[in-house]
Amino acid sequence: MTSTILKKLAVASMLLLTITTSCKKNLTPAYDLTSANVYTDFANYKPVLAKLYAVFALSGQQAQAGKPDIAGIDEGFSNYLREYYNMQELTTDEAIIAWNDGTIHDLHNMNWNADNEFIRAMYDRIYYEISACNEFIRATSDSKLAANNITGSNLTLAKQYRAEARFLRALSYWHAVDLYGNVPLVTENDPVGAFFAPQKPRAAIFAYIESELKAIDSDIVPARNNEYGRADQAAAWTLLAKLYLNAKVYTGTDRSTDAITYCSKIIAAGYTLEPHYKNLFLADNNNSKEIIFPITFDGVHTQGYGGMTYLVHAPVGGAENASDFGIGGGWSGLRTTKAFVSLFTDNVDKRNMLFSTGQNLDISDQYSFTDGYLIAKYKNVTSTGAAGSDPTSTFPDTDFPMFRLADIYLMYAEAVLRGGSGGDVVTALTYVNLVRTRAYDGSLAGNITPVQLTLPFILDERGRELQWEMHRRTDLIRFGQFTDGSYVWPWKGNVKAGTTVANFRNLMPIPNTDLTNNPNLKQNTGY
Secondary structure, eight states: OOOGGGGOOTTTTTEEOOEEOTTSOEEOOOOSEEHHHHTTSGGGHHHHHHHHHHHHHOOBSSSBSSSBSSOSSOTTTTOHHHHHHIIIIITSTTOEEOOOOTTTHHHHHTOOOTTOHHHHHHHHHHHHHHHHHHHHHHHTSHHHHHHTTOOHHHHHHHHHHHHHHHHHHHHHHHHHHHHHSSEEOOOTTSOSSSOOOOEEOHHHHHHHHHHHHHHTTTTSOOTTOSOTTSOOHHHHHHHHHHHHHTHHHHHSSOOHHHHHHHHHHHHHTTOOOOSSGGGGGSTTGGGOSSEEEEEOOOTTTSOBSSHHHHHHHTTOOTTOOGGGGTSSOOOOOEEOOHHHHTTOOOSSSTTOOEEOTTOBSSOSOTTOTTBSOEEOOOOSBOTTSOBOSOTTSOSOOOOEEEEEHHHHHHHHHHHHHTTOSSOOHHHHHHHHHHHHHHHTTTOGGGOOOGGGOOHHHHHHHHHHHHTTSSOHHHHHHHTTOSSSSSOOOTTGGGOTTOOOOOGGGGSOOOOHHHHHHOTTOOOOTTO
């Protein structure tokens, strides 16, 4: 369920932010106030910070739809979290979609180009968030706070808020560098308005994100001490760990030792695994002690057609009973592939949420919802079976667990297996078996032996544990299996049985709209 901060959007929805993206596009929401007078009153700071969090969950300035933050695509389609799912899951073995919306099938078929509207929407969402964060960070500099007479405890809070905004900006820059590679870099120090942001090499963006996350460590709230739904030290450490685990891809230099260092800090912070796996994805998952950083939703306060509304509704249909998911009806869209199904060898593993009744294992027709098994993971009901708060049974209370402890355990193990120092195989095996013991509902039957703890096993285990949590594309790339590796899945490369594709598709293209508007940009190879 949504945190208090996301209910504080009244002032944020009025604040004038002249959002200038890297492509010299002015995206100006219809706010009534200006930053010059909003920031003179400290009571406005938290609602404005709330807007920065809300960008991941909501798509515009009013409930459901009608005043979108970005233009050029259906507002529900363009939601940040919905598009991030499409980039990270629809492009892999874990998801395929039945709908015929624009170029959506090009994602799973891996034949997208620089005019793909979903790739463009993801890019625009990322830079909208970056620009919104830049404005808040700009307005909360030491000099601006002094000029606005922000002192005492308010000054302390303002610096904490600023650190959170820097984390959110770093999160979006991580999405940018992971998806698009060499991207524009624009910060609070750049001018607002007609500005052609320079494109920086991937390694430079990596270094910038790293420096930002380290710089905020003393200002952001200590781990597990912030209001639910807001970032703290552990969220920043998790992003650093993810950055380091993927450093070989981003920079050519292995940083597994650093990944171990930060995973260890997170594990020591006191998070605990949720006893029952399924509870992580229900309407009361805000009670979990496993989730490090969620994107929060509420059936009454955060209504929209992306985010968790998409993840709860889109996989439901066929022989499934929509009421079991706490919704009035399914959208008959998302399924999974035979390759992903093969990762599960028994029904004892509680992560096996596959629904096969009335569904074909093989996908002969991508547009047929009955081709492909379903994944019954996200639901708008609580762990006790109660329905969500929305009386229309449309908008869920379920939060999205962007970072959680089980992921950290698996990251630690992978970094050890990749040769990182500061950790050991015995501890890595212990962490992996903690994850698997939970998966088998407390039974040790699923535990593995030291000889079974290999990198290929970790990739498969991440698939089982983190299915549909928006890690899969990044994981497959890190393991060399996304494009021309030995692993294929149905309709990869637009071939029914699956085939390899060219390595350039490890990166998404810079959208042609931005290339046209910003002469400083160069397209990624292959596009």
